[in-house]
């Protein structure tokens with residue numbers, strides 16, 4: 001090979017560090033290099049000095065003697081230069097085979113045997129330069145190919161596990177590992193893109209290890225595992241070889257357990273922070289103690305931008321999918337709502353009791369506090385819940401209503417929290433639950449006092465952690481939901497009776513709003529009656545203008561156990577039957593003094609006359625309650641005596657206005 005002039009000029013701009021402890025040889029080299037136009041950045045007699053000079057100014061190439069002053073040899077220095085990707089050429093008289101074997105492991109760019117001629121040095125330098133430039137080009141091309149392959153693997157359509165396995169396989173030739181953890185940690189989408197591990201069994205054979213498999217292998221309980229996870233120190237990119245690895249294992253018991261289970265001795269960690277505040281981890285482990293080098297880390301650093309971008313894109317797609325799913329469900333829900341619910345545009349009433357309720361609404365609505373609405377049946381609890389939602393910043397999002405009393409017992413959990421496909425017989429499709437549907441908005445848990453005891457801890461968890469877990473799901477999902485609950489039950493009595501958890505009550509009872517019964521705000525009676533009359537006239541297309549005096553009088557004397565709903569239904573019936581603009585009640589209302597019930601009835605569309613068969617049923621129930629000492633459930637309870645389900649009995653009691661405890 002000849003040295004042409006153009007190359008000579010290019011080479012001459014290069015800086016060379018000479019590491020040689022014989023002054024005469026070092027000086028010779030300097031003269032040869034400077035004559036050829038190279039710049040000599042320094043001469044070092046020891047490895048320590050060489051490192052110092054290299055750190056001050058990174059040379060383009062190093063000429064390196066093997067045996068140097070001090071304990072470290074040129075071979076030790078060569079390893080450091082290799083990690084920094086600085087090419088080097090040995091200059092030595094030492095050619096015995098054991099040294100040459102060691103020299104080869106450092107992958108030098110040449111070897112000049114002493115004594116040398118000027119030409120030997122210059123040719124060796126030019127070849128070294130050519131090889132290094134070429135290897136950089138090859139490396140860049142390989143890395144670009146790797147980057148594209150990794151992006152393709154992660155964003156493909158295959159199941160998540162297969163995508164991760166593909167990534168693991170792509171990494172193996174570049175960063176060798178025996179155990180590899182990859183995936184998302186601490187992210188709200190953790191369920192979809194959660195991390196898993198691959199344990200290398202053979203050349204291209206891997207065993208997938210999900211958390212549940214790891215727990216099985218190690219005999220760890222989920223609680224213990226969570227406790228260990230909490231002890232994981234925040235990690236940045238790091239190489240942990242040999243002793244350093246052992247030392248970190250003392251501080252990180254989970255890493256220690258992984259190391260012991262799979263006999264691992266070194267580790268390379270590279271976390272990527274995602275745009276959704278999660279961390280996408282690449283964590284390589286090897287059974288060899290000193291395998292990870294700076295160049296591995298540098299490769300990961302170079303790949304980091306494209307990997308982070310790919311993961312962020314995945315998250316964004318996922319989020320879009322979740323939102324469109326939520327929108328879809330929300331639409332279905334709202335369509336259903338429009339069909340089934342009344343028009344809630346106005347709250348009528350001027351009584352001081354109701355004005356206090358209005359005050360409470362305006363105080364609490366703008367906050368995110370949980371609201372507990374208390375009041376008899378038909379007092380307008382749902383109306384108030386909607387008012388709180390509509391006056392909050394969440395009004396643009398959905399208010400999802402859940403009637404806890406009407407949920408089918410076997411499906412209640414799935415209704416509230418959703419389920420994954422195949423999580424139980426009949427779960428043919430993935431379904432998002434009411435809580436997820438309410439994400440960003442409000443959930444209204446009506447009849448909260450009826451929520452089965454076994455489900456109460458799950459609701460408590462949502463209130464505490466603001467996260468849910470789908471039935472059959474693999475991890476928690478964080479939610480932003482405002483909670484409004486309502487009940488017509490006396491929750492203190494429910495707690496005493498062991499039917500309601502006190503911790504759940506305290507979580508719900510953050511801001512209670514008590515809605516007074518209609519009989520406690522008689523000022524509101526006539527305005528409400530006129531309001532409903534107008535509404536029903538419009539609906540029926542009749543010209544109805546007023547209520548007869550005798551009917552008004554009866555209404556004022558009545559105690560309204562079914563409250564406003566009862567009033568509404570009463571006026572509806574009267575309006576349907578009306579033959580003149582002034583309506584009269586169809587049936588007489590029994591005034592307070594002669595009422596048979598001492599307690600307001602629930603759902604009571606026609607409480608005016610207690611018909612004989614209803615009376616008989618009521619007497620029967622009261623009799624059974626007396627015998628069972630007012631116990632509804634369990635052996636010898638009233639439900640068993642009457643041969644009905646306890647929930648049916650409770651519904652009947654509410655309908656007939658039978659008080660539960662005496």
Ligand SMILES: Nc1ncnc2c1ncn2[C@@H]1O[C@H](COP(=O)(O)OP(=O)(O)OP(=O)(O)O)[C@@H](O)[C@H]1O
Nearest residue numbers: 342346347348376377378379380381382383564565
């Ligand atoms: N102040 C009010 N102004 C106008 N309409 C009202 C008012 N309060 C209640 N209503 C109407 O009365 C009916 C019953 O109200 P709502 O369903 O909100 O009661 P509730 O307390 O939630 O009943 P339940 O305990 O049975 O679920 C609804 O049609 C509602 O629109």
